[in-house]
Amino acid sequence: MIRVAVCGACGRMGGLIVRQLMKQNDMKLVAATDAPSTPSAGRDAGELAGVGELGVKIVGADKLAEVLKKSKPDVLVDFTRADASVQNVKTASEAGVSVVVGTTGFTAEQRAEMEGAIKRGDIRAIISPNMSVGVNVFFNTVRETARMLGRDYVVEIVERHHVHKRDAPSGTARKAAQIIAKEFGWSEDKVKIKSIREDEVVGEHTVIFFTPEERVEIVHRAQSRETFAAGAMKAIRYVVEKGKPGVVQDMQDVLGLRS
Ligand SMILES: NC(=O)c1ccc[n+]([C@@H]2O[C@H](COP(=O)([O-])OP(=O)(O)OC[C@H]3O[C@@H](n4cnc5c(N)ncnc54)[C@H](O)[C@@H]3O)[C@@H](O)[C@H]2O)c1
Numbered sequence: 001m002i003r004v005a006v007c008g009a010c011g012r013m014g015g016l017i018v019r020q021l022m023k024q025n026d027m028k029l030v031a032a033t034d035a036p037s038t039p040s041a042g043r044d045a046g047e048l049a050g051v052g053e054l055g056v057k058i059v060g061a062d063k064l065a066e067v068l069k070k071s072k073p074d075v076l077v078d079f080t081r082a083d084a085s086v087q088n089v090k091t092a093s094e095a096g097v098s099v100v101v102g103t104t105g106f107t108a109e110q111r112a113e114m115e116g117a118i119k120r121g122d123i124r125a126i127i128s129p130n131m132s133v134g135v136n137v138f139f140n141t142v143r144e145t146a147r148m149l150g151r152d153y154v155v156e157i158v159e160r161h162h163v164h165k166r167d168a169p170s171g172t173a174r175k176a177a178q179i180i181a182k183e184f185g186w187s188e189d190k191v192k193i194k195s196i197r198e199d200e201v202v203g204e205h206t207v208i209f210f211t212p213e214e215r216v217e218i219v220h221r222a223q224s225r226e227t228f229a230a231g232a233m234k235a236i237r238y239v240v241e242k243g244k245p246g247v248v249q250d251m252q253d254v255l256g257l258r259s
Contacts, residue, residue, distance in 0.1 A: 129171025
């Protein structure tokens with residue numbers, strides 16, 4: 001049985017992760033945290049997620065070290081916010097607990113801080129701005145298309161998300177820009193990203209390659225957040241069974257898509 005701790009358990013993604021965990025025969029929720037000031041502290045994580053009492057109480061993130069020591073999870077799953085996530089990864093690393101991080105919006109310094117902690121603790125880690133299978137295939141399609149079209153095309157990325165999203169551009173758009181920039185030998189900021197925040201849009205990404213004569217568009221639309229939660233379940237299983245200690249891997253490794 002894979003023992004899982006969920007950070008951000010009261011959030012949109014955290015609640016879905018708790019619900020998905022209940023459907024897995026080989027996983028068990030053993031701990032759940034949210035922001036230190038969460039008004040939900042002491043409430044049952046299962047009840048909050050709408051799946052009935054699970055006997056796991058929501059605890060403030062300031063008590064994470066203590067909680068990890070008591071509940072002994074194999075994996076900590078984090079869908080919170082960038083600054084919180086860095087702290088949670090450091091605490092997990094000190095406790096020797098593997099991590100699956102879906103949070104986005106990290107600065108280069110925050111990313112380096114997490115990588116350093118993962119190396120020091122020699123823990124296994126998956127960090128991915130988008131856990132859906134489709135988006136990871138989309139990344140490879142974008143790479144191949146850039147390679148085939150070449151640098152004569154102007155590139156633009158348009159991403160659309162719900163109004164509650166904190167970071168812009170999205171982690172997925174930034175990753176697509178990195179892929180194109182690497183392929184073209186450009187710096188990442190040469191790829192223009194347009195961010196739209198509208199209604200309750202789950203997540204849409206369009207990469208456009210164009211010249212005055214033609215236009216190629218590659219589009220991914222997430223229809224439901226379940227796709228990210230389902231991907232997170234794959235990441236949990238992978239990190240336990242095949243994760244490499246001390247290095248950061250991503251969904252390309254989990255899904256066997258790394259080219
Ligand atoms: N990788 C993916 O596939 C994927 C998919 C969707 C969203 N995301 C990202 O996941 C993150 C969360 O998204 P969301 O829509 O669930 O946001 P949300 O705001 O609904 O949930 C975040 C939760 O984290 C909690 N939190 C804040 N500080 C915390 C801390 N120190 N410890 C524990 N919990 C803390 C908040 O109180 C909140 O309940 C965002 O960065 C988002 O971009 C990633």
